[in-house]
Amino acid sequence: MNTIEEPVRKTPIIAETDVLVIGGGPAGLAAALAAARENVDTILLERYGFFGGVITQSMIGTIAWYRYAKTIEASGIGVEFEERAKNMGATYNIFGDIKNEDMIKTLEEEELLVDGEPTYEILDTEKFKYVADEMIEEANVTPLLHSYAVDVVKEDNIIKGVIIENKSGRQAILAKRVIDATGDADIAYLAGAPCQKNLKKELMEVTVNFGCSGINIGKFLMYIYLNPGKIGDWGEALDESSFSTYLVEPFQKAKEAGEIPEDVRIESYWGNYTDAGEITSFNAVHMWDIDCTDVWDLTKAEIEGRKRVMMAVDALKKYTPGFKNARLRTIGTSLGTRESRKILGTYTLTEEDVRNEARFEDSIGICPEFIDGYGIAILPLTGRYFQVPYGIILPKKVENLLVAGRCVSSDKIAHAATRQMVCCSITGQGAGVTAAVSIKDKVICRDVDIKEVQNTLKNQGVRLD
Ligand SMILES: Cc1cc2nc3c(=O)[nH]c(=O)nc-3n(C[C@H](O)[C@H](O)[C@H](O)COP(=O)(O)OP(=O)(O)OC[C@H]3O[C@@H](n4cnc5c(N)ncnc54)[C@H](O)[C@@H]3O)c2cc1C
Numbered sequence: 347m348n349t350i351e352e353p354v355r356k357t358p359i360i361a362e363t364d365v366l367v368i369g370g371g372p373a374g375l376a377a378a379l380a381a382a383r384e385n386v387d388t389i390l391l392e393r394y395g396f397f398g399g400v401i402t403q404s405m406i407g408t409i410a411w412y413r414y415a416k417t418i419e420a421s422g423i424g425v426e427f428e429e430r431a432k433n434m435g436a437t438y439n440i441f442g443d444i445k446n447e448d449m450i451k452t453l454e455e456e457e458l459l460v461d462g463e464p465t466y467e468i469l470d471t472e473k474f475k476y477v478a479d480e481m482i483e484e485a486n487v488t489p490l491l492h493s494y495a496v497d498v499v500k501e502d503n504i505i506k507g508v509i510i511e512n513k514s515g516r517q518a519i520l521a522k523r524v525i526d527a528t529g530d531a532d533i534a535y536l537a538g539a540p541c542q543k544n545l546k547k548e549l550m551e552v553t554v555n556f557g558c559s560g561i562n563i564g565k566f567l568m569y570i571y572l573n574p575g576k577i578g579d580w581g582e583a584l585d586e587s588s589f590s591t592y593l594v595e596p597f598q599k600a601k602e603a604g605e606i607p608e609d610v611r612i613e614s615y616w617g618n619y620t621d622a623g624e625i626t627s628f629n630a631v632h633m634w635d636i637d638c639t640d641v642w643d644l645t646k647a648e649i650e651g652r653k654r655v656m657m658a659v660d661a662l663k664k665y666t667p668g669f670k671n672a673r674l675r676t677i678g679t680s681l682g683t684r685e686s687r688k689i690l691g692t693y694t695l696t697e698e699d700v701r702n703e704a705r706f707e708d709s710i711g712i713c714p715e716f717i718d719g720y721g722i723a724i725l726p727l728t729g730r731y732f733q734v735p736y737g738i739i740l741p742k743k744v745e746n747l748l749v750a751g752r753c754v755s756s757d758k759i760a761h762a763a764t765r766q767m768v769c770c771s772i773t774g775q776g777a778g779v780t781a782a783v784s785i786k787d788k789v790i791c792r793d794v795d796i797k798e799v800q801n802t803l804k805n806q807g808v809r810l811d
Contacts, residue, residue: 355516357509357516357517357518358515358517358518359507359517359518359519359520360514360517360518360519361389361488361490361519361520362507362519362520362521363387363388363389363488363519363520363521363522364381364386364387364388364521364522364523364781364782364785365377365378365381365382365386365387365388365389365521365522365523365524365525365778365781365782365785366388366389366391366507366508366519366521366523366524366525367381367388367389367390367391367524367525367527367778368391368495368508368524368525368526368527368528368532368533369391369392369393369399369526369527369528369529369751370390370391370392370394370396370397370398370399370478370489370527371397371398371399371400371401371527371529371751371770372398372399372400372401372409372424372427372751372767372768372770372771372774373399373527373529373750373751373752373770373771373773373774373777374390374392374397374399374525374527374528374750374751374774375390375397375398375399375423375427375478375481375482375771375774376422376423376424376750376770376771376772376774376775376778377525377527377748377750377774377775377777377778377781378390378482378485378487378525378778379423379481379482379485379487379775379778380423380774380775380776380777380778380779380782380806381487381523381525381778381779381781381782382485382486382487382778383485383778383806384778384779384782384783384786384802385782386781386782386785386786387488388485388486388487388488388778389487389488389489389490389519389521390482390487390488390489390490391490391493391495391508391510391519392489392490392491392492392493393492393493393494393495394491394492394679394680395491395492396475396478396479396491397475397478397479397482397489397491398471398474398475398478399529399751400529400682400683400767401469401471401474401767402471402472402474402475402478402679403678403679403680403682404553404555404678404679404680404681404682405471405555405556405557405618405626405627405676405678406471406555406627406629406682406767407437407438407468407469407470407471407474407617407618407626407627408466408468408469408615408617408627409424409427409428409469409767409768410425410428410465410466410467410768411466411468411617412714412716412718412725412726412766412768413465413466413714413726414456414457414458414465414725414726414727415457415460415465416457416726416727416728416729417465417714417726417727417729418712418714418726418729418730418731419714419809420711420712420713420714420731420768420769420771420772420809421711421712421807421808421809422711422771422772422775422803422806422807422808422809423771423774423775423806424767424768424769424770424771424772424775425768426807427469427474427477427481427771428466428467428469430477430480430481431467431469431470431473431474431477432467434473434476434477434480435470435473436469436470436473436474436476436477437467437468437469437470438467438468438469438470438617438618438619438620439464439467439468440464440468440591440617440618440619441453441458441459441464444567446567446571448571449567449571450462452571452574452589453589456588456589457727458589468617468618470618470626471618471626471627472626490510490519492512492513493510493511493512494510494511494512495508495509495510495528495532495533495536496508496509496510496511496516496536497509497536498524498533498536498537499518499520500537500538500744503743503744503745504744504745504746504790505524505533505537505744505745505746505747506520506521507519507520507521507524508521508524508533522746522781522785523746523747523748523781523784523785523791524746524747524748525747525748525749525750525774525777525778525781526689526747526748526749526750526753527749527750527751527774527777528751528753529683529686529751529752529753530638530639530683530686530687530753531686531687531688531689531749531753532687533747533749534689534741534744534747534749534753535687537741537744537747538743538744539689539690539741539742539743539744539747539749540689540690540741540742540743541687541688541689541690542687542688542689542690542755543637543639543686543687543688544685544758546635546636546637547634547635548758549634549635549636549637549638549684549685549686550684550685550719550720550761550762551611551632551633551634551636551684552632552633552636552638552647552651552681552682552683552684553629553630553631553632553633553651553681553682553684554631554633554647554648554651554652554654554655554677554678554681554682555627555628555629555630555631555677555678555682556628556630556631556655556658556659556674556675556676556677556678557618557624557625557626557627557628557674557675557676558624558625558628558659558662558669558672558673558674558675559622559623559624559672559673559675560623560671560672560673561619561623561624561625561668561669561671561672562623562667562668562669562670562671563619563620563621563623563668564668565667565668566619566625566666566667566668566669567619567668568667569666569667569668570591570593573595574589575589575590575591575592575593575594576588576589576590576592577589577590577592577723577725578723579592579594579613588725588727590615591615591616591617592613592614592615592616593613593614593615593616593630593666594613594614595665595666596661596662596664596665596666596669597612597613597614597630597658597661597665599661599664599665600612600657600660600661600664600665605657605660605661605664606657606661610654610657611632611633612630612631612632612654612657612658612661613630613632614628614629614630614658615628615629615630616628616629616630617629624675626675626676628658628662629682630655630658631651631654631655631658633647633650633651633654637686638681638683638686639686639687644681647681648680648681651681652677655674655677656674659672659673659674683752684719684752684765685719685752685761685765686753687753688752688753688754688755688756688761689741689742689749689753689754689755690741690742690755691737691738691739691740691741691742691749691754691755692737692740692741692742692755692792693706693735693736693737693738693740693755694737694738694755694756694757694760695734695735695738695754695755695756695757695760695763695764696756696757696759696760697757697758697759697760699732699760700715700717700732700759700760700763701715701717701724701759702732703715703730703731703732704732704733704735705732705733705811706733706734706735706736706737707796708735708736708737708796709733709734709735709736709800709810709811710734710735710736710739710772710773710775710776710779710780710799710800710803710808710810711733711734711772711773711775711776711803711808711809711810712731712732712733712734712772712809712810712811713731713732713734713763713764713766713768713769713772714726714729714730714731714768715730715731715732715763716763716766716769717759717762717763718762718763718766719759719761719762719765720758720759720762722759722762732763733810733811734764734769734772734773734776736776736780736796736799737755738754738755738756738764738773739754739755739773739776739777739780740791740792741755745790745791745792746784746790746791747791748777748780748781748791749773749777750770750773750774750776750777750778751770751773751774752764752765752770754773772808775803775806775808776799776803776808779799779802779803779806780794780799782802783795783798783799783802
């Protein structure tokens with residue numbers, strides 16, 4: 347590739363802090379909250395104008411949809427997001443609002459309703475922007491929005507901060523500890539930490555998510571009751587007949603009518619219906635062969651994704667009861683990425699670990715055995731869970747850098763577990779606490795006293811075993 351040489355320049359240092367977290371998704375939010383709650387100065391940096399990551403950019407509110415009656419819960423800040431949102435009127439209780447007796451019986455049999463109460467709440471992804479602001483403010487985290495991290499400040503093999511770009515120009519922020527919660531391991535990569543990425547054609551699909559308004563919800567729910575979706579519709583599952591809010595028929599009909607091309611995959615998980623006749627999240631448009639660390643691929647997928655959203659809305663209007671007067675309401679601010687670059691940590695979580703309830707001395711939390719990806723759908727119906735080891739958030743070679751969220755170190759199938767929002771929050775909280783403990787003890791993250799980290803996590807309400 348041809349290059350140009352940029353002039354050397356002096357970059358203003360706009361802030362110095364104890365902990366700097368890059369990326370405000372579930373992982374970054376959890377990391378920043380966890381660090382700040384240990385009374386270290388913490389900055390949370392985000393490229394968009396709001397926090398929440400995939401939750402608020404792609405309208406994915408189903409942070410806890412894996413929770414059935416017997417699920418052993420991960421605990422920690424991920425669960426707090428759901429509880430806090432509920433207390434602030436920022437959740438939907440989609441099963442709790444159902445009045446039809448037969449449907450209630452079905453949901454009870456499916457263990458999605460227990461004593462009349464739903465096992466989980468769905469986040470109102472617009473209001474969650476505000477919920478995140480409130481949580482950040484209460485914890486005394488310093489927010490910095492509209493700022494893109496574009497480079498790192500490094501001395502020898504120790505990370506000292508990042509270079510950012512925003513409307514105010516190019517600036518530096520220095521930090522004693524840096525947490526990469528960008529989803530794509532941007533900071534680890536820029537710092538020279540070893541990274542891994544699946545072959546492009548094997549990466550999980552990307553999705554342009556959308557919402558609709560003007561729906562006759564009663565008619566739609568009756569149609570769903572008579573034609574319930576099954577988990578087996580979207581993956582090889584332990585119990586393929588379990589109910590799922592998954593819609594295939596309208597898109598299939600549009601395909602048969604030649605309105606959706608044969609090679610275009612549109613099938614929809616749907617969530618968040620409201621009394622106002624909205625369904626705010628259709629996770630329907632699935633596109634493969636996209637590398638989300640390549641800006642040309644990102645551009646192609648956004649534009650092609652919007653084309654497919656139009657096809658999906660037309661199919662819903664034409665072939666779905668209750669959708670005759672429906673309209674497109676929103677398209678996600680950004681396409682949703684399920685998998686891209688990850689670090690190679692001092693430990694890499696494996697499929698074996700996730701499927702066999704792995705136990706680790708350096709556990710920073712637990713996650714239910716929940717695998718969703720590559721055509722596999724394992725739901726934690728039985729209470730099985732694995733421990734999350736510290737080694738997967740600790741990169742090789744670079745000191746005082748931790749990584750959290752979907753870019754932690756995992757193999758292909760384990761990624762379908764670590765990418766789940768609640769697991770991202772566990773690795774985020776683990777990173778935030780480790781950063782704080784290592785600063786207080788004046789040791790680099792690699793030498794941190796893991797027992798002290800574990801005790802601090804326990805004090806923060808995280809279950810470790
Ligand atoms: C369509 C779709 C549906 C999904 N459904 C579910 C579901 O139902 N349940 C579930 O648990 N999981 C689901 N997932 C997975 C889950 O949402 C993600 O894996 C999770 O959000 C990852 O969290 P994260 O914090 O690591 O990254 P993200 O949520 O991607 O957040 C990363 C943040 O970093 C910011 N950022 C990135 N680079 C930079 C930079 N260089 N400088 C500054 N900021 C930067 C981004 O803007 C973003 O806010 C879904 C994913 C997709 C795409």
